[in-house]
Amino acid sequence: MAESKAITTRAQDFSAWYNELIQRAELADHSPVRGCMVIRPNGYAIWEQMQQALDRMFKETGHQNAYFPLFIPQSFLSKEAEHVEGFAPETAVVTHGGGKLLDEPLVVRPTSETIIYSMFAKWIQSWRDLPVLMNQWANVVRWEMRTRLFLRTTEFLWQEGHTAHISEEEAEAETLLILSLYRRFMEEWIAMPVVTGLKTDGEKFAGALRTYSCEALMQDNRALQAGTSHNLGQNFAKAFEVTYQTAEGEREFVWNTSWGVSTRMIGGLIMTHGDDTGLVCPPRLAQWQVVIVPIWRSDEERDATRAAALELQATLRAAGLRVTVDQREGMKPGAKYYEWEARGVPFRMELGPRDLASGNVMLARRTGGKEPVPQEGLAERMHAEIDAMQVALLEAAKARREANTLRGPKSKQEFIDFLERDGGFVYAGFCGDPAVEAEIKEQTKATIRCLPDPEFRSPEAPTTCIWTGKPATVEAMWARAY
Amino acid sequence: MAESKAITTRAQDFSAWYNELIQRAELADHSPVRGCMVIRPNGYAIWEQMQQALDRMFKETGHQNAYFPLFIPQSFLSKEAEHVEGFAPETAVVTHGGGKLLDEPLVVRPTSETIIYSMFAKWIQSWRDLPVLMNQWANVVRWEMRTRLFLRTTEFLWQEGHTAHISEEEAEAETLLILSLYRRFMEEWIAMPVVTGLKTDGEKFAGALRTYSCEALMQDNRALQAGTSHNLGQNFAKAFEVTYQTAEGEREFVWNTSWGVSTRMIGGLIMTHGDDTGLVCPPRLAQWQVVIVPIWRSDEERDATRAAALELQATLRAAGLRVTVDQREGMKPGAKYYEWEARGVPFRMELGPRDLASGNVMLARRTGGKEPVPQEGLAERMHAEIDAMQVALLEAAKARREANTLRGPKSKQEFIDFLERDGGFVYAGFCGDPAVEAEIKEQTKATIRCLPDPEFRSPEAPTTCIWTGKPATVEAMWARAY
Numbered sequence: 001m002a003e004s005k006a007i008t009t010r011a012q013d014f015s016a017w018y019n020e021l022i023q024r025a026e027l028a029d030h031s032p033v034r035g036c037m038v039i040r041p042n043g044y045a046i047w048e049q050m051q052q053a054l055d056r057m058f059k060e061t062g063h064q065n066a067y068f069p070l071f072i073p074q075s076f077l078s079k080e081a082e083h084v085e086g087f088a089p090e091t092a093v094v095t096h097g098g099g100k101l102l103d104e105p106l107v108v109r110p111t112s113e114t115i116i117y118s119m120f121a122k123w124i125q126s127w128r129d130l131p132v133l134m135n136q137w138a139n140v141v142r143w144e145m146r147t148r149l150f151l152r153t154t155e156f157l158w159q160e161g162h163t164a165h166i167s168e169e170e171a172e173a174e175t176l177l178i179l180s181l182y183r184r185f186m187e188e189w190i191a192m193p194v195v196t197g198l199k200t201d202g203e204k205f206a207g208a209l210r211t212y213s214c215e216a217l218m219q220d221n222r223a224l225q226a227g228t229s230h231n232l233g234q235n236f237a238k239a240f241e242v243t244y245q246t247a248e249g250e251r252e253f254v255w256n257t258s259w260g261v262s263t264r265m266i267g268g269l270i271m272t273h274g275d276d277t278g279l280v281c282p283p284r285l286a287q288w289q290v291v292i293v294p295i296w297r298s299d300e301e302r303d304a305t306r307a308a309a310l311e312l313q314a315t316l317r318a319a320g321l322r323v324t325v326d327q328r329e330g331m332k333p334g335a336k337y338y339e340w341e342a343r344g345v346p347f348r349m350e351l352g353p354r355d356l357a358s359g360n361v362m363l364a365r366r367t368g369g370k371e372p373v374p375q376e377g378l379a380e381r382m383h384a385e386i387d388a389m390q391v392a393l394l395e396a397a398k399a400r401r402e403a404n405t406l407r408g409p410k411s412k413q414e415f416i417d418f419l420e421r422d423g424g425f426v427y428a429g430f431c432g433d434p435a436v437e438a439e440i441k442e443q444t445k446a447t448i449r450c451l452p453d454p455e456f457r458s459p460e461a462p463t464t465c466i467w468t469g470k471p472a473t474v475e476a477m478w479a480r481a482y
Numbered sequence: 483m484a485e486s487k488a489i490t491t492r493a494q495d496f497s498a499w500y501n502e503l504i505q506r507a508e509l510a511d512h513s514p515v516r517g518c519m520v521i522r523p524n525g526y527a528i529w530e531q532m533q534q535a536l537d538r539m540f541k542e543t544g545h546q547n548a549y550f551p552l553f554i555p556q557s558f559l560s561k562e563a564e565h566v567e568g569f570a571p572e573t574a575v576v577t578h579g580g581g582k583l584l585d586e587p588l589v590v591r592p593t594s595e596t597i598i599y600s601m602f603a604k605w606i607q608s609w610r611d612l613p614v615l616m617n618q619w620a621n622v623v624r625w626e627m628r629t630r631l632f633l634r635t636t637e638f639l640w641q642e643g644h645t646a647h648i649s650e651e652e653a654e655a656e657t658l659l660i661l662s663l664y665r666r667f668m669e670e671w672i673a674m675p676v677v678t679g680l681k682t683d684g685e686k687f688a689g690a691l692r693t694y695s696c697e698a699l700m701q702d703n704r705a706l707q708a709g710t711s712h713n714l715g716q717n718f719a720k721a722f723e724v725t726y727q728t729a730e731g732e733r734e735f736v737w738n739t740s741w742g743v744s745t746r747m748i749g750g751l752i753m754t755h756g757d758d759t760g761l762v763c764p765p766r767l768a769q770w771q772v773v774i775v776p777i778w779r780s781d782e783e784r785d786a787t788r789a790a791a792l793e794l795q796a797t798l799r800a801a802g803l804r805v806t807v808d809q810r811e812g813m814k815p816g817a818k819y820y821e822w823e824a825r826g827v828p829f830r831m832e833l834g835p836r837d838l839a840s841g842n843v844m845l846a847r848r849t850g851g852k853e854p855v856p857q858e859g860l861a862e863r864m865h866a867e868i869d870a871m872q873v874a875l876l877e878a879a880k881a882r883r884e885a886n887t888l889r890g891p892k893s894k895q896e897f898i899d900f901l902e903r904d905g906g907f908v909y910a911g912f913c914g915d916p917a918v919e920a921e922i923k924e925q926t927k928a929t930i931r932c933l934p935d936p937e938f939r940s941p942e943a944p945t946t947c948i949w950t951g952k953p954a955t956v957e958a959m960w961a962r963a964y
Contacts (some may be wrong), residue, residue: 029601032558033551033588038601041546041616050548064523065530068620069515070576070590070637076514089581092553094590096575097636098625106515108552108576108590117521119511134523139552141623143580155552316814 007342010278014220019149025343027277035099035147035154039263042343043150045287046266053284054261055161057181063161068115071106076114079239080318083113086206090143092154108141113207113232113258114164117240124164124254126245131174132164147379151224151482152268158262164254168233171255172210175231178259179212182227190265191282191393191466192216192272193401194226195425195477197450201410202434205258209233215477217401217451218271221424223449223479226268229259248347267482279344279367282393284388290323290382291318291345292361295333295352302329309351312361312375317381321386341366344353346389347382367392396467397450401425407458415466415478417442427452429462429472436467446478468479489824491758493539494757496702501631503752507761507825510631517629517636521745524825525632526622526768528748529639534669535766536641536743541661545643550597553588554619558596561721565595567686568858571665572625574636574679589836590623595689595714595740598644599722606736608647608727612654614646618895621853632749633706633964640744646724650715653737653861654692661694661740664709672747673764674698674754675873676708677907677959679932684916687740689942691715697931697959699883700753703906705961706842708750754855754879758785761826763827766866772798772805772858773827774843777815784811791833794857802860803868823848824951828871849874875879889940897948897960901926907961909934918949 007020022028027043039047055065064338071094078084087110094106108480109115120132141155157226161178167170179196186192192213204211208230237253247254271281273424284291292313294305311327318321326336333350340348350362364370367389372380404424409415419428430448441447451474462472487500503512509525521529537547547720553576554724560566569592576588588838591597602614623637643660648655676696686693690712698706718724719735728734746924748963774795776787791807798805808818815832822830832844843860846852849871854862886906899909912918912930923929933956944954 029604030595031551031599032555033553033597034761036553038551040547041548044547044549047549064527066523067521067529069520069638070514070516070623071518091580092576092588093578094574095577096587098573098627099571105578106574115513115515120515122511141552145580157549189734252494448583 001062001452007278009157010153010219010274016222016286017112017274017276018267018271021274021278021342022149023097025272027266027279032258033154035144037147037149037153037155039479043266046269046285047263049285049287050185051159051266054181054185055137057185058135058159061133061177061181063135063163065136065137066134067136068112068119068213069447070109072109072112074105074107076118079114080234080236083207087111087140087142092141093144093291103429104201107154109138110142111139111260112136112138112140112160113236113256114240117242120162120164123372124242124244126242127166127247130164130244130254131170132198133161133174134163135159135161148267148372150263150270150434153263156187156262156264158260160258160260163236163257164355165257166244166254168255171231171257174257175212175229175259178230178257179214180231181226182214182259182261186214186226186265186268186404186455188390189282189284189396190269190272191397192268193398195450195452195456197477198458199228199450200434200437200448202437203447207232207235208258209235209440213339213450213470215425215479216268216272217404217424218399218479218482219274220271221404221422221479223425223481224264224268224271225449227261227264230257232256232437233259241346260458273393274344279343280393281346281403283389284344286322286344287346288322289322289386290321290347290349291340292323292325292349292351292381293333293336293340294325294327295350301353304356305353306350308356312349312351314430316379316382319383321379321382337364347385359444362424365389379401408460408462412466417446419478419480420424422480423447425477426464427458427462427475428466429464430474430476431465431468431470432473433468438465440478444480445479448476449479449481450477451475452477469482489760491760492701492756498751499756499758500753501826503760504631504758508750509752512631517626517634519631519635519637520547521639522659524769526746526924527750528628528751528763529766530540530747531767531769532671532747533641533665534577536667537581537619540617540641540643541669541838543615543659543663547618548616549618549620550594550601552591553946554591554594554597555589556589558600559589560644561596562689562718564717565689569593569624572877574623574625578643582820591620592622594618594620594622595644595738596641596722596895599724599738600763602644602646602736603724606724606726609729612646612648612736613641615656616645617641619642619788630964632745632752634746639743640742642740642742645739646719646725647739648736650737651714652714653715653739657692657694657711657739657741658893659883660739661696661711664696664711664741664743667743667746668696668708669876670699671755671764671766671874672694673753673879674750675880677932677934677938679934679959680936681710681932682916682919682930682958684919685929687712689714689717690740691717695932697907697961698750698754699886699906699961700750700755700964701882702753703886703904706746706750706753706908706964707931707963708747709716709741709743712739713841714738714740720783738790752755755875756826760824762875763826763828765828765871768804768826768828770827771868772803772831773822774807774833775818775822776804776807776809777832786838787833787835790838790916792830794833794860798861798864801865803864804860813872819846829867847871848916890942890944893946894948898926901928901960901962904962907959909940909944909957909959910948911946912956912958913947913950913952914955915950918947922949922960926960926962931961931963932959933957934959
């Protein structure tokens with residue numbers, strides 16, 4: 001049962017607010033296993049909606065699901081030099097199986113490039129077999145020191161796409177296609193605007209040629225990397241000898257891509273839309289888009305309003321809406337409202353004896369506003385309401401992001417001050433030197449989130465590096481990040 | 483690409499047939515990790531269809547999905563005495579994380595009773611919180627010595643339901659409800675008839691009060707346990723202190739159930755319906771229910787038949803059918819037919835210039851039969867064809883099972899002979915003595931698959947034990963099993 005005392009406000013302590021919201025909305029819980037979370041039904045239902053929408057997008061673009069082993073022989077990780085350096089320190093290692101010490105320890109997958117490309121090597125023979133476009137929904141494990149529910153946990157759920165192509169151009173096109181799908185999903189479903197762009201070499205995936213990411217700005221002005229898409233070049237193809245015969249009979253290495261999003265997106269959803277009352281869930285991802293609360297004082301009223309609520313539920317469900325009726329007895333309507341608000345249900349319909357008489361319901365929006373609306377034509381109305389709320393949430397989040405973005409700080413000091421007070425995204429010129437990037441991180445705790453794609457860049461390209469004053473080679477976007 | 487040589491026949495070597503069929507249909511493959519399989523897209527698509535159908539059934543009966551950690555502290559397993567005895571010998575154990583030796587080793591879940599009930603203990607306070615009806619879709623690991631694709635692998639995918647109830651009666655009702663859902667799914671979707679019944683104490687789940695199972699008979703007359711549903715009593719509730727406050731203010735232990743089906747069902751599907759040409763997939767579970775093959779000799783014919791095929795595909799898809807068009811060039815129609823047959827696609831439509839002229843398609847069924855049918859009204863026709871093929875597959879499997887079932891053998895020798903020649907299911911009287919059960923297993927390699935539910939029992943209950951001649955306490959069903 002949800003507790004009834006108010007949660008800490010965002011202004012008081014954002015981090016405490018986040019944790020208390022998750023407990024109050026019963027989205028997740030800490031488990032007895034260090035760093036591993038339990039995703040409770042209310043949280044898992046959001047993940048299921050996310051999965052369905054993404055899975056449809058992947059399939060519409062020709063990808064197929066498969067499943068590869070949880071365990072990876074330790075030697076596989078070492079076959080790609082940067083990859084092992086990046087992932088070996090954070091692996092969980094199985095040393096015993098069936099009561100015996102294993103000849104070779106098995107790593108619990110932190111990501112599956114190595115095991116998947118070892119299979120691609122077996123399956124791919126000819127140019128006719130390409131492209132291979134695969135995806136898997138799976139759990140992965142990375143031994144994290146400091147964990148936070150949804151954002152960074154030892155085990156998490158994700159999808160990882162893995163593809164093989166005939167050329168670098170085709171692999172790059174795939175990498176960018178997926179980046180665009182991710183962006184569309186985050187904007188149209190999570191109502192979370194993102195900046196897309198290229199990662200610097202210091203921030204890219206261990207083993208990739210190039211990494212692109214989606215970066216969102218949370219309400220505490222910290223950045224959240226919400227998804228990444230990697231052009232792996234031929235690095236893994238060479239390590240695992242994934243070759244194909246060309247039409248001319250030559251042997252060539254394939255070009256790979258990999259890409260993933262995870263349950264971390266639920267953390268992004270919470271920190272983009274949540275308020276001091278609890279979760280605000282975008283209707284397209286909500287387990288229940290509408291909760292109907294019948295209101296009564298007598299047994300007679302109870303039977304009548306409950307019957308009407310169930311009838312209304314049936315009508316709305318038939319129109320494709322996700323609707324539930326809160327029939328619980330011994331609980332006041334106000335207590336029910338409070339609970340459903342904490343859980344983020346987008347729309348509430350109150351249905352009392354007076355509404356039965358008038359043919360209306362009282363429609364309350366989680367984002368504010370309450371008014372009587374006719375039951376006649378309610379399903380069409382609700383579809384429009386859902387679309388409108390999605391748009392409003394996205395626009396509000398965009399406006400907040402823009403209000404917390406600094407473009408072209410006039411001085412290094414202004415850049416530092418902005419980051420010091422957790423100001424949000426800052427766009428500025430960068431000389432491209434990794435040592436400078438590292439120094440900025442060291443001194444400001446901010447990282448280059450990405451080198452933004454053209455549409456996000458400032459109208460006038462910066463000419464000097466904000467840190468060194470040397471000529472800028474690119475425009476970069478910095479922030480302190482999760 | 484599928485190889486073109488014929489597979490071993492079932493009569494020649496059933497086991498080789500099974501393995502070759504899986505490779506030919508590209509359902510799964512062996513991985514470099516001992517005992518772990520890769521589920522390839524053609525196999526995973528069947529699993530996705532299974533998941534969707536089962537998930538709907540679970541949700542319609544009030545169950546919610548959640549997700550619990552992959553890792554279980556080793557000490558948790560030991561809290562329930564029978565449970566640890568059953569599972570500890572086959573666990574994979576993580577001893578190192580993040581480069582350090584762990585204080586307490588973590589077991590990779592072989593099943594999740596212990597970790598889940600430790601969370602239930604935290605969440606359940608009052609009788610108002612009951613029942614708790616949860617399910618998770620997850621991977622599990624059991625260190626198997628001899629593995630076979632889908633049937634017995636070190637890692638496999640499954641769902642595990644876990645519930646908590648106020649009384650033994652309610653828990654028993656839940657256990658039986660799920661058993662009936664499993665049976666319905668296996669019959670209506672996999673078209674695989676099953677015998678349901680109670681497991682003996684020697685065969686029940688480690689830690690359960692009672693285990694019920696679904697037992698199917700494969701084409702080689704071996705039994706496959708395809709799903710189990712356990713009434714756990716208060717065993718785990720006591721081990722993990724899962725208590726609730728009654729309406730009267732008393733503390734009581736809850737009553738638990740758990741139940742699961744896995745990717746093993748795909749093995750059951752293959753061995754129930756497959757033939758010497760390859761897979762036969764029941765249409766309700768097929769990734770593609772219909773493949774349309776356009777046939778041409780000239781470029782002009784190619785363009786015309788391809789356009790007609792795509793139009794037909796659109797019509798059939800709009801009617802909710804899963805349809806694909808095989809547009810590949812440089813491959814003869816016959817080679818395509820061969821490949822799609824091996825993959826088990828239920829219906830093939832051949833569409834050539836003559837069909838365009840006549841307004842027909844040539845409809846071929848994977849189960850035999852081929853005839854021209856009008857394109858007019860084809861969607862309705864295909865829905866009827868699908869229903870008819872589902873029924874025919876189930877009836878054929880039932881008839882085969884009945885033909886390979888012996889009821890009431892007249893002597894111990896007849897019982898032994900029947901099992902010796904892998905005769906199938908044998909129903910006979912049993913005295914109930916575990917030592918006798920063990921002796922029969924030792925001498926015949928057959929186990930009691932279950933004590934069949936009333937509707938499966940013989941019209942006249944056996945009066946004597948087939949092995950000892952003592953009075954029978956129950957009717958049991960034996961078979962050699964996977």
